[in-house]
Amino acid sequence: MELNICHLYPDILNLYGDRGNIITMKRRLEARGIKVNIEECSIGQSIDIDKHDIFFIGGGQDFEQEVLLRDLAAGKGRDICTAVEEGKVFLAICGGYQMLGQYYKTWDGNQLDFIGAINIHTIGAKERMIGNYMYRTTPESGGSIVVGFENHSGKTYLGEDVAPLGMVLKGYGNNGEDQTEGARYKNVFATYSHGSLLPKNPALCDFILHTALARKYDGAEPLTPLDDTLENRAHDYMEERLRHG
Amino acid sequence: MKLKTRLAVAVCKASGAVLRRLGRGGTNLPGKLALKIDKNILGELSRGVKVTVVTGTNGKTTTSRMIEQAFADAGLKYFSNKSGANLLTGIIAVFAQHCTLSGKCPYTHALIECDEAAFRKTSEFLPVECLVVNNIFRDQLDRYGEITHTLNAIREGITHVPDATLCLNADCSLTASLAQKIPNKVLWFGVNVPIYENAAHELSDAPYCIHCKTEYQYDYITYGHLGGFRCPKCGYHRREPDVAVTKILGAGADSSDIELSICGHMHEVHVNLPGGYNIYNAAAAAAVSHVVGIDEETAVSALGQFECGFGRAEQFTLGKAQARMMLVKNPAGFNQVINLIAHDKGTCKLAFLLNDRFADGTDISWIWDVDFETLAGQEARFTRILVSGVRADDMALRLKYAGFTSDRIEVIREYDALLEQVGTDETPAFLMPTYTAMFDLRGEIAKHTDVKAFYE
Structure with missing residues (x-):
């Protein structure tokens, strides 16, 4: 078996150690004897929808956003929408998550239109939602507890057809109001969690990888368990700290 | 000296002494108290003192220790915030500590390491003769936010000190952009050659032009986003540095040897700490010595003598x-x-x-x-x-x-x-x-x- 991963805008959307997610997917696939190819796709390069099984989009700074929106408007945004509709697996973090949505409205009313691949929108708030946090993914996303770090001023609201990735146990999540965190639509997994997300949340990582394998290889077998001692220690440390802190 | 300034100094000195007695390095409280009593205390205490400020993301402390060695060797009557108390309140405390009870400062020079974000406020009060900006890197996003916020904080701080000479890193496209549209004199420092043959694989913190957002091209990279950058679209580019490392003669585990040009005069320099980043710090320190008027021999020998410590x-x-x-x-x-x-x-x-x-x-x-x-x-x-x-x-x-x-x-x-x-x-x-x-x-x-x- 083989999976092709496309890392979108790795030179711009790389704010919070997002590289760790790519490293983790690669290592956990290779540990099971599954071949992995990783390709980077940035400004001015077109994406190959058919070739790739997983698309990864990280978070970035406002400074480069203009460059990014220009590039998305030149065609890549439309391609991403197509890939989402075809059921390709997406993992989008923070700024990358917001970008898949309909728009971002700043707190003083300016609206930035995004690509609308999923029906969510984000409203800027004056106060940042920042800190270690924790949520439980819904049963449809594996039902595991995810620990991470969130740092966003945008409040994201889910529209019709979009489910949350999980429900907040500690912290803010999507907007600090409705307890939802992240988004699921078809095979899109979106979240505010960096940290990096996947290394210390191996259950979620494997769920995402299995989703991609099951789509590509009809009814793929469950992934064989790995030695996750270090992964679980890092996970459990933060879970404990958040429960008792 | 106003009564409230005297009172502020007394409170600051006394509370600082108590804290030290307790073995605590609590360096912010005394300054906080003093600021409550007299909000212009720093302006009062630093009047007439020639202040050198060192800011930027990485290398503030090391660069300060290098400069300090040169100040000491040149016989300047100076003091510095050695403790690393580099926020406004800590800097106030250091000035108070070095003033008499009546608020008079007996020193001619002060060497102040200043947090990037705190510089905006601190520079309102200080008579800055020389400002060094080492570099700007991504750092503690939870605290400083985006890299451009840090840059803008420093930019705003510079508007308070139009008479200061700036020593800017020519190889850092972010730092170098500070030189635009300001009346200040600028002395550039930089490294003209790559430092490592096989450097760590790094993400660039500034891949796109600060002015027109086009991807930079590089003639060479020293580390991170530092090096010979130029924008193919708007033409923004690295300036030829006045204080330039022209050759790496040796880079060992304990020290480095470099060839350094100070405004055209060549020196072989021994840098008493290892690492490419300390080569930059050395160039920055040499630039400050030039601005302050320390002779080149003293400036250069200081780089081989200084001790840093603190990790x-x-x-x-x-x-x-x-x-x-x-x-x-x-x-x-x-x-x-x-x-x-x-x-x-x-x-x-x-x-x-x-x-x-x-x-x-x-x-x-x-x-x-x-x-x-x-x-x-x-x-x-x-x-x-x-x-x-x-x-x-x-x-x-x-x-x-x-x-x-x-x-x-x-x-x-x-x-x-x-x-x-x-x-x-x-x-x-x-x-x-x-x-x-x-x-x-x-x-x-x-x-x-x-x-x-x-x-x-």
């Missing part, structure tokens, strides 16, 4: 082993330490200490942007791979995914046990703590050896 390649004997403590704070700085270790070919022990307290940055995601893979590729050279600190488990996991053998990664939570392991045999060690871990570790070492407290 900046600080050396200790721990049991049977020699250890070097290398403070790590952000990806750019950590990658520089990795470059240094990777180019030192002998066997050694590694110890990583990761904390996530406020001063470290509460978000530890940055460790995933550090090129530990380069070290993992040399794993056989490392006799022990030790991990400690509040977030030791995350650090261990990072090393595993970098490619280190899981079984060889040892998590040791207690610092005394960690130090004991470091000292069990003669293999030298590199200790790499984040900020608060560095203080705690030095505290633990001080129990056994003679280490200065940070406020001394």
Whole structure:
């Protein structure tokens, strides 16, 4: 078996150690004897929808956003929408998550239109939602507890057809109001969690990888368990700290 | 001197003395109290003093120690904020401490290391003669926010000191942009040649032009986003530095030798600390000496004499082993330490200490942007791979995914046990703590050896 991963805008959307997610997917696939190819796709390069099984989009700074929106408007945004509709697996973090949505409205009313691949929108708030946090993914996303770090001023609201990735146990999540965190639509997994997300949340990582394998290889077998001692220690440390802190 | 200024000085001095008596380095409280009594206290106390300020993301403390050596050797009557109290309140306390009770400052010069974000406010009050901006890197996003916020804070601070001469890093496209549309004199420093043959794989913190957002082209890169940048679209480019490192003559584990041109005069310079980043710091310090009017011989010899301490390649004997403590704070700085270790070919022990307290940055995601893979590729050279600190488990996991053998990664939570392991045999060690871990570790070492407290 083989999976092709496309890392979108790795030179711009790389704010919070997002590289760790790519490293983790690669290592956990290779540990099971599954071949992995990783390709980077940035400004001015077109994406190959058919070739790739997983698309990864990280978070970035406002400074480069203009460059990014220009590039998305030149065609890549439309391609991403197509890939989402075809059921390709997406993992989008923070700024990358917001970008898949309909728009971002700043707190003083300016609206930035995004690509609308999923029906969510984000409203800027004056106060940042920042800190270690924790949520439980819904049963449809594996039902595991995810620990991470969130740092966003945008409040994201889910529209019709979009489910949350999980429900907040500690912290803010999507907007600090409705307890939802992240988004699921078809095979899109979106979240505010960096940290990096996947290394210390191996259950979620494997769920995402299995989703991609099951789509590509009809009814793929469950992934064989790995030695996750270090992964679980890092996970459990933060879970404990958040429960008792 | 106004009565309230006198009162503020008295309160500041007294509370500082009490805190030191208690053995506490609480360097912010006295300044806070003084500021409450007289909000212009810093302006009053610094009147007539020629102030040199050092700011930027990485290298503030080391550069300050280099400059300080030159000040001392040149016989200037100066003081500095040695303790690393680099926020407004800490700087006030240092000035108060060096003034008489009537608020008179008997020193001609002050050397002040200043936090990037705090510079905006601090510069309102200080008669700055010379300002150094070392570099701007991504650092503690939970605290400083985006890199452009840091840049803009410094930019705003500069508007308060139009008479100051700026020493700016010509190789940093972000720092260099500070020179535009300001009346200040600028002295550029930089490195004209690459430093490492095989440098750590790094993300650039500034790949796109600060002015027109086109991707930069580089003639060469020294580290991070530093080097010979130019924008193919708007033409923004690296300026030829006035104080330039023109050749790397030798880069060892303990020091570097460089050829340095100071406004056209060539010098061979011994830099008393290892690492490419300290070569930049040396160039910055030489630039300051030029601005302040210290003769070149004194400036150059200071670079081979100064001592830094406080975790900046600080050396200790721990049991049977020699250890070097290398403070790590952000990806750019950590990658520089990795470059240094990777180019030192002998066997050694590694110890990583990761904390996530406020001063470290509460978000530890940055460790995933550090090129530990380069070290993992040399794993056989490392006799022990030790991990400690509040977030030791995350650090261990990072090393595993970098490619280190899981079984060889040892998590040791207690610092005394960690130090004991470091000292069990003669293999030298590199200790790499984040900020608060560095203080705690030095505290633990001080129990056994003679280490200065940070406020001394």
